[in-house]
Amino acid sequence: MEKLNSKLYLENCYIMQENERLRKKAELLNQENQALLNELKQRLAAAAAAAGTTIPDLNLSGSTSAAATKKAKK
Structure with a gap:
C-alpha cells in the first residue's frame, strides 16, 4: 500500500x-494574442481614418469571459 501511495504521489507531482x-x-499565448489584437486594432483604425470610415468592434467575447474567469479564480 505504501508503494502505491508513493507512486501516486510522484504521479501527482508530475501532473x-x-x-x-x-x-x-x-x-x-494569451499575452501574445492580446498584443496582436491591439496591433490589428491600431492598423484598422489607421486604415479607417485614412479612408474616412468607422471600424468594427474587435472585442472578442471569449477573451473577455476568459479574463473574467481568471480574475474570479484568484
Whole structure:
C-alpha cells in the first residue's frame, strides 16, 4: 500500500508540474494574442481614418469571459 501511495504521489507531482507549465504557456499565448489584437486594432483604425470610415468592434467575447474567469479564480 505504501508503494502505491508513493507512486501516486510522484504521479501527482508530475501532473502538477505539467499543469503549471501549461498554465504559463497559456498565459504567454494569451499575452501574445492580446498584443496582436491591439496591433490589428491600431492598423484598422489607421486604415479607417485614412479612408474616412468607422471600424468594427474587435472585442472578442471569449477573451473577455476568459479574463473574467481568471480574475474570479484568484
